[in-house]
Amino acid sequence: MAAEYGERYPDASVIPMREYVQQTMSYATDALRGAAVLSAVFGPGVALLNTSLFLRLVLSRDRGKTGLLSAVGFSSGEIVGQVRLKVLVAAAAGTAMGVVFAGTAGESLVGLLVASAGLGIGELAFIPDPLIAYGVYPLALMGAGLLGALLLTAPLRRADKSAWLGR
Amino acid sequence: MTGATTAQAVTQAPTALECRDLAKTYYSTDPPSEVVSGIDLAVRRGGFLAVMGASGSGKSTLLYNLSGMDRPTGGRALLEGRDLTSLGDREMSRVRLTRVGLVFQQASFLRTLNVRDNILLPALKAASGKRQAAEAAARGDGLMERFGIAHVGRHGITQVSGGQLQRASICRSLACEPSVLFADEPTGALNSSMTKEVMDALTDVHAGGATIVMVTHDPACAARADRVVFLRDGRLVDSREFGAWNEEEAGRREDDLITWLREQGL
Ligand SMILES: Nc1ncnc2c1ncn2[C@@H]1O[C@H](COP(=O)(O)OP(=O)(O)OP(=O)(O)O)[C@@H](O)[C@H]1O
Ligand SMILES: [Mg+2]
Numbered sequence: 001m002a003a004e005y006g007e008r009y010p011d012a013s014v015i016p017m018r019e020y021v022q023q024t025m026s027y028a029t030d031a032l033r034g035a036a037v038l039s040a041v042f043g044p045g046v047a048l049l050n051t052s053l054f055l056r057l058v059l060s061r062d063r064g065k066t067g068l069l070s071a072v073g074f075s076s077g078e079i080v081g082q083v084r085l086k087v088l089v090a091a092a093a094g095t096a097m098g099v100v101f102a103g104t105a106g107e108s109l110v111g112l113l114v115a116s117a118g119l120g121i122g123e124l125a126f127i128p129d130p131l132i133a134y135g136v137y138p139l140a141l142m143g144a145g146l147l148g149a150l151l152l153t154a155p156l157r158r159a160d161k162s163a164w165l166g167r
Numbered sequence: 168m169t170g171a172t173t174a175q176a177v178t179q180a181p182t183a184l185e186c187r188d189l190a191k192t193y194y195s196t197d198p199p200s201e202v203v204s205g206i207d208l209a210v211r212r213g214g215f216l217a218v219m220g221a222s223g224s225g226k227s228t229l230l231y232n233l234s235g236m237d238r239p240t241g242g243r244a245l246l247e248g249r250d251l252t253s254l255g256d257r258e259m260s261r262v263r264l265t266r267v268g269l270v271f272q273q274a275s276f277l278r279t280l281n282v283r284d285n286i287l288l289p290a291l292k293a294a295s296g297k298r299q300a301a302e303a304a305a306r307g308d309g310l311m312e313r314f315g316i317a318h319v320g321r322h323g324i325t326q327v328s329g330g331q332l333q334r335a336s337i338c339r340s341l342a343c344e345p346s347v348l349f350a351d352e353p354t355g356a357l358n359s360s361m362t363k364e365v366m367d368a369l370t371d372v373h374a375g376g377a378t379i380v381m382v383t384h385d386p387a388c389a390a391r392a393d394r395v396v397f398l399r400d401g402r403l404v405d406s407r408e409f410g411a412w413n414e415e416e417a418g419r420r421e422d423d424l425i426t427w428l429r430e431q432g433l
Contacts, residue, residue: 071263073293165275
């Protein structure tokens with residue numbers, strides 16, 4: 001279509017809309033894409049760090065309880081399994097909330113930020129790849145959380161049980 | 168039965184607990200610290216052993232390595248002839264659940280459960296099927312009755328006294344009918360009247376045929392045992408034998424122990 005117009009109006013330079021957006025807005029879309037990729041890469045890292053810190057806190061708070069449960073006959077496998085399940089549930093809930101938030105309020109919020117940044121963009125629409133936004137990425141976030149739990153709870157299996165009794 | 172014949176019966180009974188050349192070294196310290204070593208010990212079924220020694224001499228460490236809580240780094244620990252050092256994590260936890268009862272200085276309970284549910288927790292975990300669960304519950308209720316805490320069964324664990332709580336620990340440790348009851352300073356956090364409550368309970372348990380290993384600093388508590396061993400720097404250095412416990416002899420035995428402990432440098 002653009003080519004047709006180009007023939008009819010040889011004085012004007014006619015380019016397709018997509019290309020026009022690319023040319024005029026590329027500084028903004030590129031920046032946004034860069035930010036998205038960057039946060040996609042750091043997201044799981046932050047999730048891993050967060051879970052680890054949180055879990056460290058929970059584990060030291062529950063130390064006495066862990067000692068008690070193992071003294072009365074729960075195996076390290078059972079105790080560690082329970083901790084990991086808890087982390088998985090928490091990570092899944094957190095991720096689900098994040099996905100819902102990004103899908104609803106996220107767009108207008110980022111739009112507002114971009115608009116207030118004075119880039120000349122009044123309105124912004126995300127065009128997410130549903131497979132990535134609602135499948136692969138949430139799984140990656142949860143996986144990062146679970147990885148943190150695995151790493152932190154692995155030494156518990158080998159530890160002496162009395163170490164948890166706080167003697 | 169007189170004291171002498173009970174003592175004889177205990178000597179002839181089969182071994183409940185045994186360790187040979189037991190050692191525990193902590194490698195987390197630099198340099199590694201060998202906390203107990205070269206421990207040879209046997210406790211007959213129905214025996215009541217008290218472990219004494221200065222602070223840091225390794226009493227708790229010995230107890231935990233005999234009871235399937237921790238893993239010895241040397242030697243062997245046998246419970247009813249079964250070598251604990253060869254067991255995996257799951258088998259060890261099964262031993263703690265069904266063959267061993269543990270009582271600690273600080274009675275430890277789940278805050279979210281009432282006293283009775285705390286007592287029944289391991290017994291219900293061990294039970295397979297409704298009938299066994301009902302039996303376990305009946306056994307737990309019987310124990311609570313026996314040790315005078317049946318009336319606080321529905322109380323939260325913060326609503327009962329330290330002595331009651333420690334008797335609840337004893338009920339919990341006995342609910343699975345263990346072959347040995349281990350107690351680490353069970354009266355260490357109690358006043359003298361609660362101490363007597365708890366020691367009367369343990370003496371009663373022993374009189375019922377249970378095997379007990381108890382760590383204590385208190386000569387009056389150790390006097391309840393039929394044998395007392397002394398630990399110094401992680402080694403067994405001396406021991407003392409008594410007949411069965413009886414109230415009249417209590418004072419004399421305690422004095423005897425105090426003299427003995429003084430000889431040991433305590
Ligand atoms: N997990 C551990 N890592 C390193 N050292 C330890 C550990 N547990 C205990 N120890 C050390 O082992 C020694 C013996 O400790 P243990 O608790 O067995 O003594 P105890 O005789 O029970 O003392 P107390 O009468 O104070 O209870 C102590 O010096 C203690 O610091
Ligand atoms: Mg101790």
